[in-house]
Amino acid sequence: MRIPTLRNVALTAPYMHDGRFPTLDAVLDHYFGLGEGAIRYDARLPRVPLDMQQRADLTAFLLSLTDESFVHRFAADSAPTGLRTP
DSSP: OOOOOOTTGGGSOSBSTTOOBSSHHHHHHHHHTTTTTOSSOOTTSOOOOOOHHHHHHHHHHHHHTOOHHHHHHHHHHHSOTTOOOO
16 A cells, blocks of 8 residues: 655645645644534544644644755756756
8 A cells, every 4th residue: 555645745735635725724624623513423533632732733743844955856857958946
């Protein structure tokens, strides 16, 4: 089985299979709100309440997975011949 990487996740918006969430914060809102008022609540899906600091730490972790050198290297490799990239 192949698992998608979180590398550069901050650069891959919009999120979800249909692009419904424009930001990582919107994704976190979705997952932390699952089950609230749900008609078909699934008890097998664990709910882990995070306080504001824990959520900020999680967001900072996801942002830390951005590899600017990879992004610039890829952009330089894919630029048409003769064009300069930053």
